[in-house]
Amino acid sequence: xxxxxxRPKLARTFLVLGVAVVLIxxxxxxxxxxxxxxxxxxxxxENLRANLVLLVSRVPxxxxxxxxxxxxxxxxxxxxxxxxxxxxxxxxxxxxxxxxLGILVVTMFAPNSSVFFKILVSSLFALxxxxxxxxxxxxxxxxxxxxxxxxxxxLGGVIAAFTTFLAYRYNFLQSLAAWTNGDFSRVxxxxxxxxxxxxxxxxxxxxxxxxxxxxxxxxxxxKNLGVNYGRIVALGLTIVSLxxxxxxxxxxxxxxxxxxxxxxxxxxxxDNVRRAIPWLAVFGAGFVLACDILGRTIRYPFEIPIGxxxxxxxxxxxxxxxxxxxxxxx
Amino acid sequence: xxxxxTQTVRPLRRRWGRFSPTASLTILALLAVGVVVLFMTLEAxxxxxFIIPFRGRKVLGMALVGTSIAAxxxxxxxxxxxxxxxxxxxxxxxLYMLIQTCLVFFLGSNRLLQIGVNTKFxxxxxxxxxxxxVLYYFLFVVGQRSLHLLVLVGIVFGLMIRSFTNLLQRVMDxxxxxxxxxxxxxxxxxxxxxxxxxxxxxxxVVLVGMWRMxxxxxxxxxxxxxxINLGVNYQRSVMIxxxATTALVAISTALVGPITFFGLLVANLAYALVRSxxxxxxxxxxxLLAIITLVGGQMVLERVFSFDTSLSVIVEFVGGLVFIYLxxxxxxx
Numbered sequence: 086x087x088x089x090x091x092r093p094k095l096a097r098t099f100l101v102l103g104v105a106v107v108l109i110x111x112x113x114x115x116x117x118x119x120x121x122x123x124x125x126x127x128x129x130x131e132n133l134r135a136n137l138v139l140l141v142s143r144v145p146x147x148x149x150x151x152x153x154x155x156x157x158x159x160x161x162x163x164x165x166x167x168x169x170x171x172x173x174x175x176x177x178x179x180x181x182x183x184x185x186l187g188i189l190v191v192t193m194f195a196p197n198s199s200v201f202f203k204i205l206v207s208s209l210f211a212l213x214x215x216x217x218x219x220x221x222x223x224x225x226x227x228x229x230x231x232x233x234x235x236x237x238x239x240l241g242g243v244i245a246a247f248t249t250f251l252a253y254r255y256n257f258l259q260s261l262a263a264w265t266n267g268d269f270s271r272v273x274x275x276x277x278x279x280x281x282x283x284x285x286x287x288x289x290x291x292x293x294x295x296x297x298x299x300x301x302x303x304x305x306x307x308k309n310l311g312v313n314y315g316r317i318v319a320l321g322l323t324i325v326s327l328x329x330x331x332x333x334x335x336x337x338x339x340x341x342x343x344x345x346x347x348x349x350x351x352x353x354x355x356d357n358v359r360r361a362i363p364w365l366a367v368f369g370a371g372f373v374l375a376c377d378i379l380g381r382t383i384r385y386p387f388e389i390p391i392g393x394x395x396x397x398x399x400x401x402x403x404x405x406x407x408x409x410x411x412x413x414x415x
Numbered sequence: 416x417x418x419x420x421t422q423t424v425r426p427l428r429r430r431w432g433r434f435s436p437t438a439s440l441t442i443l444a445l446l447a448v449g450v451v452v453l454f455m456t457l458e459a460x461x462x463x464x465f466i467i468p469f470r471g472r473k474v475l476g477m478a479l480v481g482t483s484i485a486a487x488x489x490x491x492x493x494x495x496x497x498x499x500x501x502x503x504x505x506x507x508x509x510l511y512m513l514i515q516t517c518l519v520f521f522l523g524s525n526r527l528l529q530i531g532v533n534t535k536f537x538x539x540x541x542x543x544x545x546x547x548x549v550l551y552y553f554l555f556v557v558g559q560r561s562l563h564l565l566v567l568v569g570i571v572f573g574l575m576i577r578s579f580t581n582l583l584q585r586v587m588d589x590x591x592x593x594x595x596x597x598x599x600x601x602x603x604x605x606x607x608x609x610x611x612x613x614x615x616x617x618x619x620v621v622l623v624g625m626w627r628m629x630x631x632x633x634x635x636x637x638x639x640x641x642x643i644n645l646g647v648n649y650q651r652s653v654m655i656x657x658x659a660t661t662a663l664v665a666i667s668t669a670l671v672g673p674i675t676f677f678g679l680l681v682a683n684l685a686y687a688l689v690r691s692x693x694x695x696x697x698x699x700x701x702x703l704l705a706i707i708t709l710v711g712g713q714m715v716l717e718r719v720f721s722f723d724t725s726l727s728v729i730v731e732f733v734g735g736l737v738f739i740y741l742x743x744x745x746x747x748x
Binding site for chain 1: 561563564566567568571574577578579581586675728731732735736738739742
């Protein structure tokens with residue numbers, strides 16, 4: 086595989102440019118909403134009402150979007166390195182659906198448990214779902230890399246059907262809708278801070294980045310370098326499932342981020358995880374911010390949930406990727 | 416999961432293999448009649464003049480939907496030469512919902528109500544047919560490259576179309592949305608009488624046409640080269656079959672909305688049970704199986720577990736497992 090090697094200085098310039106774009110998008114995101122807020126009002130610190138809207142709703146929402154975009158992008162990249170398949174991501178491996186099932190189960194059996202316990206259970210389910218897919222894959226002789234996402238989407242569908250059935254049977258359909266379709270409109274001060282946890286996990290992934298790069302070159306190669314392959318896989322999957330669980334619990338499932346963002350970054354700068362993570366963060370945050378702004382402006386002052394917008398935009402991008410990639414590979 | 420599934424499928428096939436196709440069809444037909452009679456009479460308290468039309472409409476609806484899904488899936492799998500693709504996996508029914516939504520969105524509910532159910536249905540089917548020409552291109556140009564790619568593209572396309580439909584519905588005026596909901600999201604319990612009539616008519620026409628083409632279908636199942644070699648006008652026949660498939664998908668989606676895996680389930684069950692490659696037999700068997708599953712499943716759910724609408728959820732669950740099984744077993748080349 087040819088890894089494009091841009092000149093470091095140029096790459097840094099682009100990264101800085103990307104950060105600037107994200108900042109501009111964040112500023113736009115802060116000013117959009119049912120309560121009109123101009124940039125002038127933003128800077129007027131005496132205006133209490135504007136301050137309140139800003140601090141309770143707009144800023145938390147923007148931070149939440151950035152954290153979700155960053156962490157899901159990184160989670161997708163980790164999954165792709167560990168499975169060595171470009172089409173694996175939380176939404177194409179049953180991870181998101183398993184996390185939803187976990188929340189449902191915890192809500193049914195221990196409704197009064199703390200949020201941390203819910204996240205723990207949900208991430209255990211996410212881990213189990215992903216591990217199940219990996220186990221099935223190990224049994225299937227791989228005829229084509231495309232079988233992997235196909236199996237993953239189907240597995241996700243089966244888990245989702247089971248979840249719907251449970252929710253239907255025990256009257257939880259309405260709460261289920263809250264975490265199966267991602268929506269940032271619920272984000273307020275005091276209800277999003279958990280997302281910092283996925284920010285922390287992203288940082289952890291950055292610290293361990295080189296290990297994942299090595300793991301992406303295969304089990305034999307990793308062992309040859311004297312690195313414990315099993316431990317890297319365990320660490321990676323734990324990070325991925327915790328990030329997924331935190332995101333699903335706080336804002337709901339958002340498809341395709343973990344698929345589209347890492348693939349674009351990989352096309353631009355290759356598969357070195359340490360170099361890729363800043364790009365993933367910038368691109369992921371920018372992508373989700375842009376989609377969220379789109380969802381909020383199409384039918385102003387109402388909003389379209391981010392899950393729906395990204396389901397369409399991300400789906401289109403993924404289709405493009407599939408057709409483009411296959412026309413090259415044959 | 417794979418081990419237990421093989422264990423249940425193999426003995427079944429061995430046992431059924433002893434029956435001739437006619438015998439298995441007779442058994443299936445008897446079973447279907449039995450299930451329908453049970454459905455009509457079980458726990459029937461009250462006057463028959465109410466029960467017969469009330470339950471009869473439900474059964475008719477289920478029979479229509481079952482037959483059209485089964486027939487369209489078998490035909491589609493024949494022309495695409497595989498046993499894992501179905502029209503709904505390729506996003507056909509998502510497309511139907513999108514067209515429905517677009518009509519309400521761009522024309523407005525008032526004008527749509529003036530047009531009337533029948534004309535609207537005809538327009539929708541025509542648009543679907545135009546789209547299926549595009550799909551035809553994809554099937555045979557992309558499909559030549561890789562079947563996996565094709566299935567994946569189909570699934571992602573379906574997901575995308577569903578999101579887009581959802582998006583349009585959210586942008587839509589709430590009163591318009593209510594109209595759309597009345598139009599599109601029927602269930603077996605609230606099937607429109609008008610729609611039932613026109614769908615029966617379309618179904619009968621399509622089935623008669625396909626019955627007359629049944630030998631051509633047998634030849635098409637051999638693959639493109641062989642079919643052409645045996646004197647089939649390949650391009651033309653495939654287009655006709657694809658058109659018929661589209662009409663059937665439109666019927667079933669218009670009546671009850673999308674059920675993704677049902678076709679896959681009954682078609683593969685029919686292949687396993689009936690040891691025949693004749694479409695006259697397979698299509699009928701699949702349709703009978705579909706009726707048995709739908710009516711029987713609905714009856715068990717209603718009477719035994721007292722649920723009413725979750726049959727489609729169970730079908731999705733079991734169908735998804737079957738799909739994974741087929742994929743893992745390598746039915747796909």
